[in-house]
Amino acid sequence: MKTIQCECGHKNPFGTEICESCGKPLSNENSRELINMRYEGSAIRSQTYNKTFIDKIWNFFSSVKVGIGIIIVILIAAAIGTIFPQEMYIPPNVDPTTYYKQEYGTPGQIFYLLGFHNLYGSWWFLLLLAALGISLIIVSIDRGVPLYRALKHQRVTRHESFMKRQRLFAVSDHGISLEQVKKVLSGKRYRIKEDNGNILAEKNRFSRWGPYVNHTGLIIFLIGAMLRFFPGMYTDQTLWIREGETTAVPGTKTDEGQYYLKNHKFVMELYNKKDKQFSNALNQVGNEVPKNYQSNITLYHANPAQVVGADPELKKVKDAKIKVNEPLTFGDYALYQVDFKLNEFHRMNLKLEKKSTGKSFGEIKINLFNPKSAYDLGNGYKVKMVEYFPNFKLDEDGQPTTENSVPDNPAFVFKMFTPETPKGETAFIGIRKNVEAGNNKYKMTFSGLGTKNVSALTVKKDRTLPIIIVGGIIFMLGVVQGLYWNHRRIWIQQKNGQLWIAAHTNKNWFGLKKEMQAISEESGLVMPVDQSDEKSA
Numbered sequence: 001m002k003t004i005q006c007e008c009g010h011k012n013p014f015g016t017e018i019c020e021s022c023g024k025p026l027s028n029e030n031s032r033e034l035i036n037m038r039y040e041g042s043a044i045r046s047q048t049y050n051k052t053f054i055d056k057i058w059n060f061f062s063s064v065k066v067g068i069g070i071i072i073v074i075l076i077a078a079a080i081g082t083i084f085p086q087e088m089y090i091p092p093n094v095d096p097t098t099y100y101k102q103e104y105g106t107p108g109q110i111f112y113l114l115g116f117h118n119l120y121g122s123w124w125f126l127l128l129l130a131a132l133g134i135s136l137i138i139v140s141i142d143r144g145v146p147l148y149r150a151l152k153h154q155r156v157t158r159h160e161s162f163m164k165r166q167r168l169f170a171v172s173d174h175g176i177s178l179e180q181v182k183k184v185l186s187g188k189r190y191r192i193k194e195d196n197g198n199i200l201a202e203k204n205r206f207s208r209w210g211p212y213v214n215h216t217g218l219i220i221f222l223i224g225a226m227l228r229f230f231p232g233m234y235t236d237q238t239l240w241i242r243e244g245e246t247t248a249v250p251g252t253k254t255d256e257g258q259y260y261l262k263n264h265k266f267v268m269e270l271y272n273k274k275d276k277q278f279s280n281a282l283n284q285v286g287n288e289v290p291k292n293y294q295s296n297i298t299l300y301h302a303n304p305a306q307v308v309g310a311d312p313e314l315k316k317v318k319d320a321k322i323k324v325n326e327p328l329t330f331g332d333y334a335l336y337q338v339d340f341k342l343n344e345f346h347r348m349n350l351k352l353e354k355k356s357t358g359k360s361f362g363e364i365k366i367n368l369f370n371p372k373s374a375y376d377l378g379n380g381y382k383v384k385m386v387e388y389f390p391n392f393k394l395d396e397d398g399q400p401t402t403e404n405s406v407p408d409n410p411a412f413v414f415k416m417f418t419p420e421t422p423k424g425e426t427a428f429i430g431i432r433k434n435v436e437a438g439n440n441k442y443k444m445t446f447s448g449l450g451t452k453n454v455s456a457l458t459v460k461k462d463r464t465l466p467i468i469i470v471g472g473i474i475f476m477l478g479v480v481q482g483l484y485w486n487h488r489r490i491w492i493q494q495k496n497g498q499l500w501i502a503a504h505t506n507k508n509w510f511g512l513k514k515e516m517q518a519i520s521e522e523s524g525l526v527m528p529v530d531q532s533d534e535k536s537a
Contacts, residue, residue, distance in 0.1 A: 010153065013146070015048030017041035020153040023162030034531060035165040037504055039143055040150030046142050062142040067135040074128050081119035084111050088236065094404040121229055133222045136215045144212045151205065156195035158491055158502075166491075166502035167509070168516065172526035176499060181492065184523040188515065190490070199492040208506060210482020217475030224467030235333070235461035242346065242452045246300075246314075251459050252333060259330070260300040260314055266340055266453035268293040293340055294323040295455040299330060322457065332461045339456030345407045347450030350429065352383060352416060355443050361418070363447055368407035380419040383444070387413040392430055400428075416442045488512055492525075501528050 002014040010021035018025055018041025025035060035041065046062035049055045060066055084104055087096050096117055100108035115122035163169060182192050182199065190201035228234035235251030239261070246262040269292040298319050302312035320328045328335040345368055351360045362377030368390065375383045389402040392411035400411065411430030417423075421441055428435040429444045436443070488505045505512040513530065520527040 008155075008159075013043040013149075015043035015045075017043075018150075018162070019159070020150045021155050022157070022159045023154070024159035025161055025165070029161055031165075033165065034167055035162065037166075037506075039147050040154075042146035042150040044142060044146055058138060058142070061131075061135045061138040064139070067132070067139060070128060070132045070135060074125075074132065077116075077119065077125060077128070080111075081116050084108055084117070086119065087117045088238070091404065091406075126226060126229065129222050129226055133219055136219050136222075140212050140215045144209075147208065151208070154200075156193050156200040156491075157198045157493060160495070160500075163491060163493060163500050163502045166504055167530060167532050168501075168503040168513070168528035169531055170501045170526045170528040172499045172501065173497075176524045178492070181519075181523045181525060184519055185490065188519065190488075197494050199490075201490040201492075202488070204485040204487050207482055207485035208487045210478045210480075210485075213478030213481055214475055215478075217471045217473070217478055219471070220474060221468055221471030224464040224471055227464045227467065228462075233463045235459055237459045238338070239335075239457045239459055240341075240454055241295075241457065242344070242454050244452065249333075249335070249459055251461060255304070257301055257303045258312070259317070259333070260302055260312070261335075261457075262298045262300070263455055264296045264298065266293070266295055266342075266455045268340065268342070292323060293337065294321050295337055295457065296321050297328070299328065322455075327460075332463060334460045336458040336460065337455065338458045341454040341456070343451040344454050345410060345449060346452040347448075348410060348446070349448035349450075350383075350444045351447045352377060352381060352418075353443055353445050355441060366412075368410055380417075382417040384415045384417070384424070385412060386415055386426070389430075412444075414444055416440075416444065418442055486511060488515070490516075490519075499525070501525060503528055 003011040004014060004016060004026055005011050006019040006022060006024055006026065008019060008022040008024065010019055012020055012026065016026060018035060018037075020040070020042060025031070025041075046059045050059055084100065084107075090096060090099055096112060100112040100117060102108075104111065111117060115124065119125055178197070178199065185192060185199075185201040188203070190203045193200045193202070232254070237250040239247070239250055241247055241261060241263045243263055243265055246260055249259040249261050252259040268290055271291045296319075299317040300314035301317050302314050317330065322328050322335055322337045324337050327337075348366045348368060349363055350366065351363045353360050361379070361381045364375040364377070364383055366372075366385075371385060371388055373385055375385075377383065387400075389400055389411040390405050390407040390409075391403040392409045393401060393403050395401045409431060411428065411433060414427050414429060415424040416427065418441075425438070425440040425442055426436075427440060427444055429446075431446075434443065434445075486505050486508045489503065491500075491502045493500045503512060503516055509530075517527055519525060
């Protein structure tokens with residue numbers, strides 16, 4: 001990479017428009033146009049090199065338009081992801097491959113096939129976030145490093161053409177006290193540098209780094225968001241657990257073991273309509289209003305099993321009552337009470353009877369979550385389960401199927417074997433359904449139903465939250481840093497018995513001109529003229 005040596009002796013990177021040291025324009029030196037002070041005229045790689053494959057990739061990601069385009073695509077994708085519920089919010093124990101089509105038709109199927117059902121965990125959405133992060137990093141390096149070099153190497157004494165081509169410029173007689181000028185500038189919180197009787201007054205240089213602080217905060221924020229999809233960093237899962245059931249807590253398995261939970265009882269308390277404090281409101285609602293619902297549980301921890309397939313050895317951690325807004329916390333995890341289901345079908349009792357006499361030959365008790373394939377009643381009487389539909393319905397072709405694995409509407413196809421019918425008889429049994437295949441001598445009749453309450457708990461763990469918070473704070477600091485302060489510089493140079501005055505700011509020229517007016521009145525300096533007004537005139 002070539003360098004350009006200025007007459008002052010400073011070697012500038014190829015593509016530099018203004019010498020980093022003395023400020024002399026390195027092209028069109030005799031032009032009267034105002035100097036473009038953006039990035040101090042320093043060499044920007046993306047605007048200088050475009051030959052190699054690396055150059056083209058660098059230039060692509062360093063483009064502000066590309067960065068904005070990526071943000072727009074991310075926002076559009078996030079908006080589309082809200083049209084239908086994400087997979088984590090659909091009913092539990094349903095197959096998402098069929099749920100979206102059944103519930104929302106063809107649009108729902110397209111929604112699922114394109115990965116919008118699990119938007120924030122889809123590979124292409126993570127790729128968009130990574131592309132945005134790469135764009136921010138490259139833009140920051142592409143603009144930030146040259147800007148830092150230019151500001152670091154700037155001299156107090158600047159080239160004549162640099163002074164003349166500043167937006168604010170004036171020439172005054174030398175009959176002015178520079179000590180008074182420095183005193184006034186110091187009172188305005190300017191940092192003063194001197195060289196051979198020339199002055200550079202500068203303040204708020206830190207504001208130039210506001211956008212780069214923004215980028216840093218946003219990059220940290222994106223890293224925190226992407227870390228949520230790494231194992232062990234983030235958990236947000238729902239656990240449906242029935243009374244009396246002990247089950248593993250999802251998302252808590254580590255090399256040190258796993259947590260288990262036993263639900264002893266679900267408790268729901270209602271507001272009493274006889275209570276005068278709430279009676280009027282409850283009568284207007286008309287329905288029963290829950291006052292509290294909670295799960296009485298025991299938390300266990302199990303070390304990794306020494307033998308594959310062996311039952312875990314549970315060690316009690318604590319007993320707890322999980323209420324709404326009163327979670328159970330342990331380690332990095334928290335369990336929240338979020339929902340419940342009362343009187344879910346758990347067990348169904350059926351009797352084998354002879355139709356002609358009504359005599360019963362035994363009762364079978366079917367665990368609706370783990371049914372047996374056959375039930376032996378003794379003395380040659382046996383019932384074999386051919387098919388089981390936990391949540392029975394008919395499909396588009398009129399064939400029996402199940403909507404999901406939750407036994408809200410259980411139905412069975414049985415084959416009944418007796419000494420009188422050794423080849424067996426087939427029957428379809430459901431709630432208020434009893435369909436026989438032919439003229440059967442025996443039938444299955446309903447004899448009882450067992451129910452249990454179910455608690456819905458959300459398991460949460462978030463190690464990325466501190467990273468996201470730090471990123472957000474840094475981002476906001478960058479916003480404040482770049483929004484409320486301006487980088488202002490004033491050059492005062494002695495030339496041929498005169499004082500040349502030039503001033504520049506990266507933004508808010510109205511504020512700078514107002515401040516220069518005050519400095520002029522207090523020190524006697526000539527008020528610089530806004531040469532952009534003269535050019536436009």
